[in-house]
Amino acid sequence: MAAPTTRSLSALGWDTLTRADPDLGTLLDAEARYQADSLSMVASASAAPPSVLCAHGTVLSNVTAEGYPGARYHPGAAQFDAIERLAVSRARRVFGARYANVQPHSCSSANLAVLGALLPRGGRVLALGLDAGGHLTHGATASVSGKYYDVAHYGVAPDGTLDYGAVLDRALAHRPHVVIAGASAYPRRLDFARFRAVADRVGACLIADISHIAGLVAAGLHPSPIDHAHITTTSTYKQLAGPRGGLILLGEDHRRTAPDNRTELRKLMQSAVFPGFQGTPDASAIAAKARALAIASTESFRATMGRVVANARTLADELATLGYKVLTGGTDNHMVLVDIRPAGLTGVVAERALEECGILVNRNKIPGDALPPSVSGGLRFGTNILAQRGMSPSQVRACAGVVHDVLRGVTALGTTRYALDPATRDAARARVDALCARFPLRSDDA
Known part of the structure; x- marks a missing residue:
């Protein structure tokens, strides 16, 4: 009997699904047609290419391996180790980062892990308000981030643009431990250098959440925060055309000590994700991230972002x-x-x-x-x-x-x-x- 391959298993799986569970198969086909026939202008979405979808639906779903490559808490992770290392190297290359963590299940998970690692309960955060274009995990009252931390928000000027002078004023008044630069509904460029100046002025860590603009950053069409922010987070599906998931990236500050003045940020981020906020990583999602990041490094992707x-x-x-x-x-x-x-x-x-x-x-x-x-x-x-x-x-x-x-x-x-x-x-x-x-x-x- 021939050894199974990803191609043969995918074909067998789809054939079995359509025969054994036609109700589900019909719904999945209907969704594919719906997406093809809809004019989608949803800003928080992109379409994952077939190879990304394929990478996400493989035998890696059978792998349980808590921990990181070379330091798992389960056996049988040799291939997964290689795949995760590949995803990490591609994330670093695409974004010019010194450190990358590809395990977060979403950018929301990444944000909460970073905040939890940097701050005690009641720690002070300054972020863009939800009504001004911010995100739930940036301290909105409906989110655990708004319930667990002491959050102040900055807004936008009457013309809808960020007033960095006003951001500094809010920082001086609130004295945050963390400043978040990022938005889910802001159509203008973010000046990460000015955000870093604000954070430095009050002795805060700067987190840049680039979920919505990660593709533009990767393509060089938006200024990168990697060496301005202490920590950068992003989703992998909103603009990178990858699977549901997130990344944590560090630039020049990767070896800087964290607020405890003992632990390097890169080590803190490792423990923040696992075992801090997540258990078993989604191996299939990490494979799909690796594929999406390979695409994001191509001239074709840059042309699409243009x-x-x-x-x-x-x-x-x-x-x-x-x-x-x-x-x-x-x-x-x-x-x-x-x-x-x-x-x-x-x-x-x-x-x-x-x-x-x-x-x-x-x-x-x-x-x-x-x-x-x-x-x-x-x-x-x-x-x-x-x-x-x-x-x-x-x-x-x-x-x-x-x-x-x-x-x-x-x-x-x-x-x-x-x-x-x-x-x-x-x-x-x-x-x-x-x-x-x-x-x-x-x-x-x-």
């Missing part, structure tokens, strides 16, 4: 031309934020109406937004997947036009209910189908 930025600028300009209030007047990255309230709509109404037409955009709170997060007054657009489809600015203008036609056809019936003209819906759906057929999700990822 399209991401060009398309986002075009989308912002086109939406503004069509009469929408674009926050900060534009974008420097993949993200476009729109205050949808002047159009007489809420974020959730606009999101649901667009989804009905095959367009995926998420509602988002914006500065000064009094509506709850489940409703919101804004929309967040992203161009990652449009760029992966190969769309250029001319097609992005067409996407903006479809969005505009749908939103013009919506009648708000309250903050969460609406009516959409069927003719408008059908016409938009036809245009979405044509765009998706002309620019399919790419199957090549070499």
Whole structure:
């Protein structure tokens, strides 16, 4: 009998699944078709290439091996050790880091592990507020990070941009032990050097969370925080087109002592992830991270990231031309934020109406937004997947036009209910189908 291979096991698995569990197989096929036929402009998403998906669905799922390469708490990890070392070396190369930890199950896990390692309960944190574009794990009251630590937030100026002078003022008033630079809804460049100056002024550690802009950083299209921040965290799926997971990266400060003045940061990060906050690593996810990081080092990936930025600028300009209030007047990255309230709509109404037409955009709170997060007054657009489809600015203008036609056809019936003209819906759906057929999700990822 021939020895099993990844290819043979994958083929056997899919054949068995479709025969033995047709209900699940049908749902999985339906999801693949749905993604192919949807015009996704979700800013927190990218499409993992087939080779990444393949790497994530292998016999590595059978490996239980707590610990790190060469120091596992279980036998049988020789191949996994080599794969994790490969992922670490690729992460270091892609981001120019001196240290990388590829085990975090998500960037949220990475953030909590880093905070837990650096701070005692009640330790002081300064981060961007959720309503101003921050993230839950940056000290939002709904997160354990907001319950466990003493958190102060900085915001944005009236024009929606960061005021670094105001950030310094907040730091001087709060005297944080940790400053977090990063956002989930901020369309402009982050000046990590200025954040480091703020952190140094008050003797704080600087954490840079680049989950949303990791692809641009890897491609050299956004300034890197690696040697400015003491610690950098990121997800691997939002813009790196990898699996669900996270990374912790260190630059020049990798051998700097931690707040306890005894442990080097690189050693502290090792123990923070395991055994501090996680047990067994997801071996399959780490293999998929290794594959995604290999792709992120290619010229093809850099070209895609270039399209991401060009398309986002075009989308912002086109939406503004069509009469929408674009926050900060534009974008420097993949993200476009729109205050949808002047159009007489809420974020959730606009999101649901667009989804009905095959367009995926998420509602988002914006500065000064009094509506709850489940409703919101804004929309967040992203161009990652449009760029992966190969769309250029001319097609992005067409996407903006479809969005505009749908939103013009919506009648708000309250903050969460609406009516959409069927003719408008059908016409938009036809245009979405044509765009998706002309620019399919790419199957090549070499």
